[in-house]
Amino acid sequence: MPLPEPSANGASFRVQDPLFVLEAHCRKALEHHPNPTRSIEAARLREATQLLLTRLETTRSPGEKSA
Amino acid sequence: MIIRRLQSENILRFEKLDLDDLPARGGILITGPNESGKSAILETLCLALFGRTVQLAPEAIAAAIHWGADQGSVTLDFVGPDQIPHTLRRQLDRQGNQEATLTRDGKLLASGIEAVDRAMRPIIGCDFSGYLDTLYQAQGRHGRPNGTIQTLAGVTLLQELGTALDAENHSLARQIETRQAEQAGLREALTSLNLREATLGEREAAHQRACSRIATANATLARWSGLEAGIAQAGQRIATACNGWISPSPEIDRTAWHNRGVALDSALREIESLGLTRHLDPVDPPATGLRQWHTDWTARLEELEKILATVEAERQRLLRWLGAAAPQPGDPATLAAERARLTNREQRAKKRHEQRKRRATGFVVLSLGGWFATLVVWQKIIQDHLPGWVSASLDNALPFLNRAPNLLLLYTAVALTLLVLWNLTARGFVGNRLRKAVAGKERLDQQAATAWQTIDTIDSAAGLSLKKQVEQLLALENTPWRDDLKHWSQGAGAPLLDDARLTAETGLLAERLHIFAGEQNRLRERIATRLLTAGQEQADRQAEAVMAAAAVADEQARRREQNRLNAALAAHEAQNRQDRHAIGIRTLAKELLQGASGTLHTLFVEELNRVMAELVPVVTRGRYHTPRFDDALQGEIQATHRNEPVPLTALSTGVRRQVSLALRLALCQALIARAGGDGSSPRFIALDEPLAYSDRKRGRESLEALLALDGPLTQIWVAAPEMEADLLAASRHIPCTPDQPQS
Known part of the structure; x- marks a missing residue:
C-alpha cells in the first residue's frame, strides 16, 4: 500500500504521519516475509507491529496526529 | 497565532513597554542602533511565550527584571489558532518566583507556570527549542537546527517510543535476572527439603493404623465399661427381684407369682446377655444357682398354668354350652x-x-x-x-x-x-x-x-390368692382338673401353698443370692483390672496417633512447601519466557522503528529539498536554485551564473545567511504542517537581525522576499539597525533609541 498523501495543513511543506509511515513500513516488512501467515517469525512481526502501533497511537499527543 | 499587543513592566531594559495595535499581516520592523533594545523586545516576547529568554538561562531568569526593580511582568495579547483572543500574563520577582495566567476570551484557561506552559504548547506548536529552531532567528544563530529536524520529521516520536522500548527491555532483563536468582534460591530450598515420594503414604498409613488401634482401644474400654455398668445394673435388678421372693406373702395371687418370676427371669437374662464367659474366659457363668432356682420355680408355675388352662377350657366350654359365649366348630349342642x-x-x-x-x-x-x-x-x-x-x-x-x-x-x-x-x-x-x-x-x-x-x-x-383359689377349685366335684390339681398341690405346688415350704425355698434363694453377690464382686474386680489396662492402652494409642498425625502434618507441610516452590519456579519460568518473548518483540519493534525513522527522515529531507527549491530562488533573487540537502542538512546548491552545483560550505557568508533564512522559513512551514490545526491560521515569526552579515542590497532583497511570502507566516517581526523608508512605511515600524523605545 502506498504511503498516504502527506499533510500540508495550509503550508507548502507537507509532512508524513509517523503512524502511517510506521504502519506502512511494518506492513512492507510483513509482506516481504517468506511465509507471512504461518511462521513464528511472521507472528512475532505482527505482534511487534501491533505493539508499536498501539503505543504510538496512545502516546503521541492529539496535536501530533494526522489531520 | 498572531501577536496583537505586547506589554511589559520592569523587564530587561524597559521600565514600561506597550506595543499596541500590532498588525496581523505584514512586517513589524524594529529598528534602532546597537544597544537600543531591539533584541530586548524579541526577548520580552520570548519571555512572555516561554517564561525564559534566549540569552538567560532558566535558573537566572530573575536577571530579566529591570535593574532597581523587585519584580516585573509581561502581558501578551494574541489571537490563537482558533481565532479567539487570548491574554497571557507572567510575573517574576528577584527570587526567581514566577506566576502565570492564561485567559481565553476573558475566561481563565490556565493558572500556574506548568499549566500555562502546557496550554501554550499546542498554541505555539513547539517547545522552546523548536521555537529557537523555527519561529525565532537570532543574530549569530544560523547553525543547523538540532533536534527540531527529528521532531518535524516525526522521528522524535518514534525515537521516544524506541527509548521507551529500550527501557522496558532493560527493565525486563533485570526482572529476568532477579527471577533467575530467586529460582536458584528456590531450587536450593527444594533440594534442602529432601522429600521422598513414599514418605507421606507411609506416614498416612501409620496414622491410619494408629487411629484404628485407638478405635479398638476405645471399643475395648467401652466394652469393659459397659460390662461393669451392666453387672452393676443387672445385680441391682436381681437383688430387687430376689427381695420380692425372699419376703413373700402367701396371700398373693397367681399373677403376682408370675410377675415375680418374669422380673427375676428378666434380670437373669440381662446378666446372661452380657456374655461374661466370652469376655472373661475362664469364668463360670454367673448366677447359675439363681437360674436353677428360678427354673424350678417356673416349672411349678408352668405346671399350675397347665392345670389352670384346663380349668379355663372347661369354663369356656360351659359358657359356650350355656350360650354365654360364642360357639365354636365341633361344640356339642348347647x-x-x-x-x-x-x-x-x-x-x-x-x-x-x-x-x-x-x-x-x-x-x-x-x-x-x-x-x-x-x-x-x-x-x-x-x-x-x-x-x-x-x-x-x-x-x-x-x-x-x-x-x-x-x-x-x-x-x-x-x-x-x-x-x-x-x-x-x-x-x-x-x-x-x-x-x-x-x-x-x-x-x-x-x-x-x-x-x-x-x-x-x-x-x-x-381374684383370690393362689392358696384360696386352689382350695376353691379343689372344692368343685366331678371336674376334669381336680385330680391333677390335687396332685400338684400336694407335690410341686406345695411351696406356693404351704408357708413352711415357702420359707425353705426362699431361704434357698437367699443363699444363692448371697453366692451371686460374691460372684458379682469377683467379676467387678476382674473387670476393673481390665478397665485399667484398657484405659492405659487407650492413652498409649492416642499418644501414638497424635505423634503419627503430627508426622503426617509435617510431611504434608513439606509437600505444600514443595508445591509452593515448584509453583513459584514454574511461575518464574513462565514469566521469564513471557519476558524473553516480550524482549524479543520489543527488539524486533525497535528494528522496525529504526527502519520507519529512516524512511520518515528521508521523506522529510525530500520534502525539505522541494520546499527549499521554491524558497532559495526567492531569497537569492534567482542567483541560486535547486538545493540538495542530505540527511545531515549538508549538500550543494545550483548556482545560476555558474550553472554548476556549489557546496554550501563554498558559498559566501551572505548567501549562506540567505540559504539559512530559506531553510528557517521551510522549517517554519514544516512546523505549521506538523502542528496541525485548520492550516489556515496565521502565525508570526521573529527574526533578530537576520541579515546582519548581508550587504545592504542583499539584505533588502531578502527582506522584500520575506515580506512578500504567501503562506501562513503572515506576521513577521524583524529587528534590524536600519531599513529603507519605503519598507518601513509599508510595515509597522517600531523605532528604538538607546534611552527608551517608542511604540
Missing part, C-alpha cells in the same frame, strides 16, 4: 338347643297322647257296638239253643239282626277290638315319651345350674 329339642318332643308327645285318647273312646264305642251286633248275630245263630223267651225278646227288639251277615259282623267286632287294643298300646308309648321329655328338661336345668355354679366358683377364685 343348653338352649337341647332344651328346645326336648320341648319340641314334649309338645309332640302331648299332642299325640291327646289324639290317642280321643281315638280310644271312639274305638271302644265302635268295638262295643260290634260286639253287641256280633252277640245278636251270635244269638241268632245260637238262638236255637237259647230259651225261647230270649230269642223272642231279641227278635222283637232287634228284628234287623236276622238280616245281617253273621261272619262279617264277627270280623268287624274283632277288628274293632284289635284297634282298641292297638290304641291303648300306642297311647302308652306316647305317654312314656312325654315323661322322658319332661325328665330331660329337668335334668338339663339341673346341669345348667351346676355349670353356672362351677363358672361362678372359677371366676370368684381367680
Whole structure:
C-alpha cells in the first residue's frame, strides 16, 4: 500500500504521519516475509507491529496526529 | 497565532513597554542602533511565550527584571489558532518566583507556570527549542537546527517510543535476572527439603493404623465399661427381684407369682446377655444357682398354668354350652338347643297322647257296638239253643239282626277290638315319651345350674390368692382338673401353698443370692483390672496417633512447601519466557522503528529539498536554485551564473545567511504542517537581525522576499539597525533609541 498523501495543513511543506509511515513500513516488512501467515517469525512481526502501533497511537499527543 | 499587543513592566531594559495595535499581516520592523533594545523586545516576547529568554538561562531568569526593580511582568495579547483572543500574563520577582495566567476570551484557561506552559504548547506548536529552531532567528544563530529536524520529521516520536522500548527491555532483563536468582534460591530450598515420594503414604498409613488401634482401644474400654455398668445394673435388678421372693406373702395371687418370676427371669437374662464367659474366659457363668432356682420355680408355675388352662377350657366350654359365649366348630349342642329339642318332643308327645285318647273312646264305642251286633248275630245263630223267651225278646227288639251277615259282623267286632287294643298300646308309648321329655328338661336345668355354679366358683377364685383359689377349685366335684390339681398341690405346688415350704425355698434363694453377690464382686474386680489396662492402652494409642498425625502434618507441610516452590519456579519460568518473548518483540519493534525513522527522515529531507527549491530562488533573487540537502542538512546548491552545483560550505557568508533564512522559513512551514490545526491560521515569526552579515542590497532583497511570502507566516517581526523608508512605511515600524523605545 502506498504511503498516504502527506499533510500540508495550509503550508507548502507537507509532512508524513509517523503512524502511517510506521504502519506502512511494518506492513512492507510483513509482506516481504517468506511465509507471512504461518511462521513464528511472521507472528512475532505482527505482534511487534501491533505493539508499536498501539503505543504510538496512545502516546503521541492529539496535536501530533494526522489531520 | 498572531501577536496583537505586547506589554511589559520592569523587564530587561524597559521600565514600561506597550506595543499596541500590532498588525496581523505584514512586517513589524524594529529598528534602532546597537544597544537600543531591539533584541530586548524579541526577548520580552520570548519571555512572555516561554517564561525564559534566549540569552538567560532558566535558573537566572530573575536577571530579566529591570535593574532597581523587585519584580516585573509581561502581558501578551494574541489571537490563537482558533481565532479567539487570548491574554497571557507572567510575573517574576528577584527570587526567581514566577506566576502565570492564561485567559481565553476573558475566561481563565490556565493558572500556574506548568499549566500555562502546557496550554501554550499546542498554541505555539513547539517547545522552546523548536521555537529557537523555527519561529525565532537570532543574530549569530544560523547553525543547523538540532533536534527540531527529528521532531518535524516525526522521528522524535518514534525515537521516544524506541527509548521507551529500550527501557522496558532493560527493565525486563533485570526482572529476568532477579527471577533467575530467586529460582536458584528456590531450587536450593527444594533440594534442602529432601522429600521422598513414599514418605507421606507411609506416614498416612501409620496414622491410619494408629487411629484404628485407638478405635479398638476405645471399643475395648467401652466394652469393659459397659460390662461393669451392666453387672452393676443387672445385680441391682436381681437383688430387687430376689427381695420380692425372699419376703413373700402367701396371700398373693397367681399373677403376682408370675410377675415375680418374669422380673427375676428378666434380670437373669440381662446378666446372661452380657456374655461374661466370652469376655472373661475362664469364668463360670454367673448366677447359675439363681437360674436353677428360678427354673424350678417356673416349672411349678408352668405346671399350675397347665392345670389352670384346663380349668379355663372347661369354663369356656360351659359358657359356650350355656350360650354365654360364642360357639365354636365341633361344640356339642348347647343348653338352649337341647332344651328346645326336648320341648319340641314334649309338645309332640302331648299332642299325640291327646289324639290317642280321643281315638280310644271312639274305638271302644265302635268295638262295643260290634260286639253287641256280633252277640245278636251270635244269638241268632245260637238262638236255637237259647230259651225261647230270649230269642223272642231279641227278635222283637232287634228284628234287623236276622238280616245281617253273621261272619262279617264277627270280623268287624274283632277288628274293632284289635284297634282298641292297638290304641291303648300306642297311647302308652306316647305317654312314656312325654315323661322322658319332661325328665330331660329337668335334668338339663339341673346341669345348667351346676355349670353356672362351677363358672361362678372359677371366676370368684381367680381374684383370690393362689392358696384360696386352689382350695376353691379343689372344692368343685366331678371336674376334669381336680385330680391333677390335687396332685400338684400336694407335690410341686406345695411351696406356693404351704408357708413352711415357702420359707425353705426362699431361704434357698437367699443363699444363692448371697453366692451371686460374691460372684458379682469377683467379676467387678476382674473387670476393673481390665478397665485399667484398657484405659492405659487407650492413652498409649492416642499418644501414638497424635505423634503419627503430627508426622503426617509435617510431611504434608513439606509437600505444600514443595508445591509452593515448584509453583513459584514454574511461575518464574513462565514469566521469564513471557519476558524473553516480550524482549524479543520489543527488539524486533525497535528494528522496525529504526527502519520507519529512516524512511520518515528521508521523506522529510525530500520534502525539505522541494520546499527549499521554491524558497532559495526567492531569497537569492534567482542567483541560486535547486538545493540538495542530505540527511545531515549538508549538500550543494545550483548556482545560476555558474550553472554548476556549489557546496554550501563554498558559498559566501551572505548567501549562506540567505540559504539559512530559506531553510528557517521551510522549517517554519514544516512546523505549521506538523502542528496541525485548520492550516489556515496565521502565525508570526521573529527574526533578530537576520541579515546582519548581508550587504545592504542583499539584505533588502531578502527582506522584500520575506515580506512578500504567501503562506501562513503572515506576521513577521524583524529587528534590524536600519531599513529603507519605503519598507518601513509599508510595515509597522517600531523605532528604538538607546534611552527608551517608542511604540
